[in-house]
Amino acid sequence: MSTSTGTTTSGTGLDATLLTRVTETVRTAGDLLRERHTPHARGVELDEIVAEIHANDDAVLNILKEPLMAARPGARWAEDELAGGALPPGEWWIVDPAEGNINHVHGMSDWAVTATLVRDNHPVLTAVHLPLTGDWYTAVAGHGARLNGTPLRVSAKTDLGAALVGTGQARPGEDEHTFHRIGASVTGMLIRGLVVRVSVPATLQLIHVAAGRMDAFWQFSDVRSGLVAGALLVAEAGGTVTDTRGNPWDLAGDDFLATAPGIHAEAVSVLSPIA
Incomplete structure (x- = not known):
């Protein structure tokens, strides 16, 4: 992966309909995570903080998993969000139901819900929703990246x-x-x-x-x-x-x-x- 993922959408079924379904699912999950957010920290002891993190994950996963699996039959689900390394060949959903969960449970604002379809260890479609602002970032390999539907472009800096x-x-x-x-x-x-x-x-x-x-x-x-x-x-x-x-x-x-x-x-x- 350099200036592109090296993967195109031609013949893969990664069309606007799939991206719309994924985005809607992620935004629905984000609505629930926003309802769970508080302006103050939840938990003092480590076990209390961990319990709050797991509660966020469990609640949001219940909304994410079934629609995403139905949207892409044949794709598998990467269960451990903290795992690393290569996955077996084929398509996988890599999802973080509360990206920045530690911030969420501490009453901060920088957290999101993400869902990414990966093929043969390269991401090919993604949706990221920031529930507090309502912003959504999307990308499909070979078709650009967008914020709320408007194309994104990286910095032009050279120094x-x-x-x-x-x-x-x-x-x-x-x-x-x-x-x-x-x-x-x-x-x-x-x-x-x-x-x-x-x-x-x-x-x-x-x-x-x-x-x-x-x-x-x-x-x-x-x-x-x-x-x-x-x-x-x-x-x-x-x-x-x-x-x-x-x-x-x-x-x-x-x-x-x-x-x-x-x-x-x-x-x-x-x-x-x-x-």
Whole structure:
């Protein structure tokens, strides 16, 4: 995946009708997640926070799974939203019922519902709904990315020194080596870039890259559900999606980089030495 996913919709059945069905399903699920949102944090102890997160997931999955499986007969369902790595060949739904769930249960606003159809480890269709704003981001491989139906385009920047970039951890409890890599990458980008954001979830940063509001996002992780929607949106908006060494990215990759094309080489030069 570079400036496109390498997959087109010709002969695949990925038409406007399917995208409409997926978008409607995701927006219905988002309505429920919005009803569950509070302006204050829910839970103090870790077990209370985890219970709130699971309750969000369970409630929203009940709305998402059946319609999505019916919309694409033959596709399989990736059960573990925190899992990473390649999937067996064929089509899979990768869904995050509450992308940014930790923000949701802490009364924050940066969370979403996502559903992405993946074929042979490449995303080919996605819908991302932000229930608090009503915004919806969609992309189909070979047909561009859109915000509320309006085409998206990545940033035209060519100087990393003028770039707003971001990263974050993919899941709680990452190993210490990953945390050191994150820290080293932030330091490197603070030196070479303009401003560095460190936040979660990944999708909420990647939609900014696709819309040209941010210029790059990277992550030392292979968590599928946080990357596939944004990867397709950025690629279809004209961005470059690789691993941090500049190699083509798919679900088998260990890490991830999405940038405006004009700063990709500089971003790789910062990130690729970090082992």
